[in-house]
Amino acid sequence: MESLGVHIDPGTLRLALTHRSFAYENDGIPTNERLEFLGDAVLGLAVTDYLYRTYPDLPEGDLAKLRAALVSTRALARIARRLEVGQHIRLGEGEIRTGGAEKDSILADTMEALIGAAYLSTNIDTARNLVLRLVTPLLEDKEAMTAGKDWKTTIQEIAAARGLGDVKYTVTDSGPDHRKSFTAVLTISGTAYGTGTGPSKKEAEREAARETVEQLTTTDGEADILTLVLGRATQ
The missing domain is CATH 1.10.1520.10 (Ribonuclease III domain)
Known part of the structure; x- marks a missing residue:
């Protein structure tokens, strides 16, 4: 070795x-x-x-x-x-x-x-x-640092803490059965936020949740600690 x-x-x-x-x-x-x-x-x-x-x-x-x-x-x-x-x-x-x-x-x-x-x-x-x-x-390495993060739970917590309303996912798929691709759009009280794609419904929803968390926390100056440290490291 x-x-x-x-x-x-x-x-x-x-x-x-x-x-x-x-x-x-x-x-x-x-x-x-x-x-x-x-x-x-x-x-x-x-x-x-x-x-x-x-x-x-x-x-x-x-x-x-x-x-x-x-x-x-x-x-x-x-x-x-x-x-x-x-x-x-x-x-x-x-x-x-x-x-x-x-x-x-x-x-x-x-x-x-x-x-x-x-x-x-x-x-x-x-x-x-x-x-x-x-x-x-x-x-x-942003991908490495956030790979295991439970984005779906995080966005539920943010929505509940801010009184934003219900979090829902709309998922569509495309491609042949053996190579399907899924796209998920996350909405909160009917307003669309993040969109995610992936080889499974679960992965697509996770990506949509991750994008939504970043949208909501970055604009309000409440970025997740992992995002903050990554930002400092790349400055």
Whole structure:
């Protein structure tokens, strides 16, 4: 794993890349789950310390939102794909057949195990620097930072707090059955706001909700903390 830029003991590296599905098919050899547990703690400490020092004016709630975005399964899986970690994971035959090397959960867990392995093979400062080198660029990546956000719940909360009325979605589809595309228009009390498209009704509605949240919060100066930080990072 030269892409990590950190020397990890070969045996520890092999363990970090051993998924439980592989272990079950090979006489129950040790898995990467203990390293994952350790790496999760190192990741959390490094990110929390960085955010605390970098954003001294942010309250605890906003810091928690940023941390959650940076250490989320989707964020870690995104990092793993960039490093091409998937091709190195030792998986059982069942997981290989079902595309386990591309599953967000497996990729994210393996990244945590690799962080744990880096800590054991080096020291806390080296492991911390590794985490920051991998994770902090996400602060400039809007798609990564907001990938897991529940936009539909957010717009419901905004509409209720401002007394705007009922939130509804109008969805249309186009294309052949095997490759349909969906378009959703979000309305609040009959007024159209955001429009979203996607390969499923759910994705289209989510995009429409995201666009509506951005419209309503940006115009009123109440942008979501993720949007605010991303804006600062790109200035």
